Amino acid sequence: MRDRTPESALKALQEGNQRFVANESGHPRSSYEQTIMAKALDQTYHAIATFVACSDSRMPVERIFDVGIMDAFVVRTAGNVIGVDQAGSIEYGVGVVATPLLVFLGHTKCGAVQTTIDKLYGKADELTPSINAIIAKIRPAVLNVLNREEDLNGQSVLDASVEQNIWQGLHDLFMKSKLVRDKYANGGVKIIGGMYDVETGVVRWLDEKNVSNVYASVQLELENE
Ligand SMILES: [Zn+2]
Numbered sequence: 145m146r147d148r149t150p151e152s153a154l155k156a157l158q159e160g161n162q163r164f165v166a167n168e169s170g171h172p173r174s175s176y177e178q179t180i181m182a183k184a185l186d187q188t189y190h191a192i193a194t195f196v197a198c199s200d201s202r203m204p205v206e207r208i209f210d211v212g213i214m215d216a217f218v219v220r221t222a223g224n225v226i227g228v229d230q231a232g233s234i235e236y237g238v239g240v241v242a243t244p245l246l247v248f249l250g251h252t253k254c255g256a257v258q259t260t261i262d263k264l265y266g267k268a269d270e271l272t273p274s275i276n277a278i279i280a281k282i283r284p285a286v287l288n289v290l291n292r293e294e295d296l297n298g299q300s301v302l303d304a305s306v307e308q309n310i311w312q313g314l315h316d317l318f319m320k321s322k323l324v325r326d327k328y329a330n331g332g333v334k335i336i337g338g339m340y341d342v343e344t345g346v347v348r349w350l351d352e353k354n355v356s357n358v359y360a361s362v363q364l365e366l367e368n369e
Contacts, residue, residue, distance in 0.1 A: 150334030153192040153245040158349075160210035165345045173212030182214050190214040193245040194237030196313060198224045202342040203251050209347075217241050223256030223309065224249065225281035226316035235323050238333050246324070246333050248314055249347070250306040251340040257305050260286050281316065285309035303339075307350065310337040311358050318362040328359060 163169050194217045195205050205218050217237035219230050226234075237243050250257075259275070260282040262268040271279065285308040289301055296304050314335065318325050327333045337350035 148189065148192055148244050150244040153243070154334070154336065156192060156211070157209045157245075157247070157347075161208060161345075161347045163210045164208050169207070169210045171212065172210065173215060174206075178213040185214070187214050187217070188241050191217045191237070191241050191243050193217070193247050194234055194241070194243045195219065195247045195249055196224050196226070196230070196234065196317075197247075197249040198222060198251055198254055198256065200251055200254065200342070202253075203249070203340050205249070208340060208345060217243055221278070222275075223254065223260075223278050223282050224313055225256075225278050225309075226313045226320065227277075227281070228320060231317055231320040231324075234317060235321055238327055239323050244334060246335045248310045248335070248337045249340055250310045250337070252303060252306065252342050254302070254306050254309075257282055257286070257309055258302055261301060261305060264290070282309050282312070285312040288312075307337075307339060310339075310350065311354055314355065314358045315362060318359060319365070325359070325362070328355075 219233045286305045289304045339348045
C-alpha cells in the first residue's frame, strides 16, 4: 500500500514538478507493465491526487508532476470551471478513489480566462452557446479582480483572474458538493491551489488560507439560502 497522506502526496507532486523543470523526469509507473498491473488492481487507494485543471495542451498534468498510471484522477475543462458533471467527477476522485489531495490548477496565458476578460470589454468575437456557458462561470472571478484592480501588486489582470478563477471553481464545487464539503471539514481531503507557468513549467503553490476562506464564505451563503 502506498503512503497516501496528504503531506506525502503533496511532496510527491512537488518533487515531480522539480524533476520536470530540471528536465530530469523519471516517468515512474508509465510503462505498459503498469497497465498490466492496473488490470489486477482497483484505482481506489492508489491515486494520490484528484486534479481540477484546464484542458490547455501546454499543461499535461501527469507530465508536469512526473507521475504515472494510477497516480492522478484528472478532471479537465477549458478554464477549469465547475459544472455539475465536473462536481460529480471530483466526487468520484475524492469520495470513491479516495485521493488524500484535491488540487485546483490554473495556468498562465489561459485562453478561456482571456476570452472572459475580452468579452467584458466588448472585444470578444461572437462565442458559441457552449463556450458562453464556460465564460459565464469565469466571469465572477474576473469581475472580482477588476473591482480591486488598483491593488494587484503588479500582477496582470489576466494572471490575477486565473488565480481568482481557481477560488471561484472551489467555491462552485463547495456549493454543489456536500460530499466534498464534509470530506474537507473532517480532514478527509486536503485542498490546495496551484498556478502553472506555461513558459517555465513551474507550479507555484497558492496560500492555503484561501481554501479555508472559501469554505467559510460558502457556509455563510448556504446558511442564508
Ligand atoms: Zn486555460
